[in-house]
Amino acid sequence: MSTFFTPMFSTHARFTPAFSTSALLCALTSTLSAAPICAQTPAPSRTEQVSYWNEQDSTFLTASLTLPEGSRPRPGVVVLSGAGTQPLVDRFVEDGYAVLSPVPRGFVTVEPLLQATYSDLAGDVLAALDYLGSRPEVDAKTLALVAQADITPPAMLSSVASAEPVPLVLLAPPAFPGVEAFRLQQHGLAERGGAGAAHLQALDEYVARLGEIVLGERTSYMREYRLVSLRAGSTVQLPRNNAAFPSDERQTHFFSSPLWHDQLAFEPEVVLAQLRSPVLVLIGADDPNTPMNAYLDAVRRGLSTANTRDATVCLVPGRTRHTFTEHGVTAIADWLAERIVAPAVTSASIRDPLDGCLEDPAR
DSSP states (O other): OOBSOOOOOBOOOOOOOSSOHHHHHTTTGGGOOOOOOOOOOOOSEEEEEEEEEETTTTEEEEEEEEEESSSSOEEEEEEEOSSOOHHHHHHHHHTTOEEEEEEOTTSSSSHHHHTOOHHHHHHHHHHHHHHHHHSTTEEEEEEEEEEEGGGHHHHHHHHHHOSSOOOEEEESOOOSOHHHHHHHHHHHHHHHTTOOHHHHHHHHHHHHHHHHHHHHOSSHHHHHHHHHHHHHHOSOOOOSOOSSSOSSTTHHHHHTSHHHHHHHHOOHHHHHTTOOSOEEEEEETTOTTOOHHHHHHHHHHHHHTSSBSOEEEEEESSOOSSOOOHHHHHHHHHHHIIIIISTTOOGGGSOSSOTTOOBOTTO
């Protein structure tokens, strides 16, 4: 009986108007739920609202910085999520970490996010790490990065680009190419809404055509022009209960944007294979739109050739998209404690299995 823990191998190393950015980053939030974290008394801390720049494209960014009591330099963690992060922040503070929670660019109006590329957003992540490491309360040599769901691709790209890789935790990262991941999401929404087989097949074909246009046209103008025509001539539309984009004519503007181009073009296995940092991938047994065996196989394939000897894949109870459950928070905290609180740990001494991982359904 194998537990779902996959150590692998190489060196240790170091993202509105009627539609808000928080909704865009938290696609499906309204349909997702999980058992809440048990209430605890937060550890003494103070929180500041801070700002810094992504110097790559001169974007002004803001964040919340939570610091534990005490004067000595602390390990630091950047937490990237469109969901409520308080359970995770509270645990990190209790464990003695300084926590930076960036506000995604375009949080007030969505257009700056739509016009950003994944490279821009990866620059935001690097800027957050640089800022956290510059704080006198933080030990710049003991940083980590946690990213969830839709924000994991920029975090993965930032890890690849970072001169000094840091431990990386990915909750529910994509495992399939962008268009296929989007098809699974839309197919699942429609199926749960009662759509029949003929409608689902037509929807799959519509998504495939949408992907061809978005990835095939070089300019946003031509993408939008052709998407308007596609939408007008289709007998099916994308499910209306999407939190990530509008259901009316504004939808074509979203899909013609640089952000959506990069989302649909993203190849997770390719990027996973380029990671050099210690990495933990968490996926929830109840996460929707996730054919689990295929998902786990894809993540394994990517990490099997990554340049790291410290890669862990862990299936946890419940969900990991847009929520932080007690199981997930505990797994993250335990994994990080062996890497930046006790940095002398080696790959040979990493616990197998990581506490809290479920049985591997694919083995």
